[in-house]
Amino acid sequence: MTTILASRPEIPGEDFSRVAMTDETLELLQKLRGIHGDLMFHLSGGCCDGSMPMCYPAGDFRTGAQDVLLGTFELPATDALPTAEIGFWVGKPHFSYIRGSHITLEVVDGRGAGFSVETPEGKRFIMRSTLLPS
């Protein structure tokens, strides 16, 4: 697993990255934004496909006062696409449990979950975690 992109800190007062992605994740995201336009992540809680990062067209999921922006990725331009930003969000109650973790977004083969945009590709984003230095 090689992580090649770290998110920009977004939580006020923090200067470290909370989320990173692997090269395979970046590659899939570049493909997906060619199909769906700008994208966003929201980490789901609960049930069947819960505790999984969901990826949506930007703005399709309306974030609000009960959400925390964990970080923003700056995706490099490709031959066909300009640079783009992808925010990674989590619900506030869920954040209180993962605040001590660093998250790496990986890709596995899979069959879906909710309305996440990668599932028709036969792929699924998943979250690997390591402890942040305390």
Add this chain to the structure above:
Amino acid sequence: MTVYANPNTEGAIVDFRSRYDHYIGGKWVAPAKGQYFENPTPITGQAFCEVGRGTAEDIDAALDAAHTAAKTWNKSSATERGAVLLAMADRMEENLEKIAVAESWDNGKAVRETLNADIPLAIDHLRYFAGAIRAQEGSLSQIDDDTVAYHYHEPLGVVGQIIPWNFPILMATWKIAPALAGGNCIVLKPAEQTPASIMLLMDLIGDLIPPGVLNVVNGFGLEAGKPLACSPRIGKIAFTGETTTGRMIMQYATENIIPVSLELGGKSPNIFFSDVMDADDGFLQKSLEGFAFFALNQGEVCTCPSRALIQESMADDFYDLAIERVKQIKQGNPLDTDTMMGAQASNDQFEKIMSYMDIGKQGGAEVLIGGDSLDLGGELSGGYYVQPTVLRGTNDMRVFQEEIFGPVVATTTFKDYDDALSIANDTMFGLGAGVWSRNGNIAYRAGRDIQAGRVWVNNYHSYPAHAAFGGYKMSGFGRETHLMLLEAYQQTKNLLVSYTEQPQGFF
């Protein structure tokens, strides 16, 4: 002991079609875009059929069929609706073994569960709502001597239902039975991980249902689920799944101002008070079984008792017995009736569970048993098997707070009643809970103090019709498996009638 042959092999009691179209208007209809996706069995990881990859065009076609059928079905009598549900139940009962094996093959779960729980419960559910609708009454209130308020139950019309993959047929039936009983037509989207068993069921029962009353469109959430949830042509959307998608479905519903029902998972506490160890008897054995219930359906249950809280004073002895019980969980070919725990439903589900094993270990949880995946050898090597796992730690750890949806129980100890309840309620979820005590007063009080919609007292994982099921807190809202659900699939029409011949005298 019986080992069923894999479907579509020699000696199999059930065969799937090689390809399933959508079921729309009582017919098999190819996807508008002509696309299909492969459906693997989690038992071996090998694809066994293709299913339609539905899009907005297919959802529209299904809604057309549903609205056409609604003209008569919405006005059908309770007798007629009840008769259809009973006929569906009878046909399923005649084919119980076939359906059970098909369900196991599509989902990965052990066939002993589908034979004894999933399918019999689904059948009973249809019969329950067939009876409930016959017994439903409207009301009338005499407002004054000349004025009467009549209250009628009217169908919502056409409803959308999005089904999870953990109990594909049972969860579909939980939603189909009350919706049909209430006089609605349905467009249903199965989960993309388990799209085939419901289609096999439609092959068996489709002829019993008037065309267009129940339509099934497969596909991915983004491509088929979203157009259904967003459609202005549904009167309600029902969803079982996780919280982010649940929130999205609510957001879509705001655009059409339609009701939503959401069942969104949990992190259910299972509390063992010290008196369970007071005697070495049947009750103790029952309690230990209650602990091991985290392994039911490979832990892929919204109400999985995934947090066990054990009273400190007897914890050492209880742990010894509980681990011993978990050791006896037999894993193997899910189509073997002796197998107690089957395969996780998909590769991504398997990977997620393994990532949480890692999170648990990193976070300092002690692995008391399990903690790893399992290779069962032969053709099962390609399947998704995880060992039943018992972790010990504290309630602030991630594995105590995030739903893993696998055969993993996070355990901790408590000192007294207040400590137990404080830990039990320290979660964002509130779907299920278990309380184990020989003391009726403690059991009652704990049952009432736990913030969850279903508290099992001295039992667990029982899902009879006529006991309401649904969540508090982030676990959603709305109740299923009870006749109160009929009203969630109906409008209230009030006719306010004046029987006086005299003017009111205002104008």
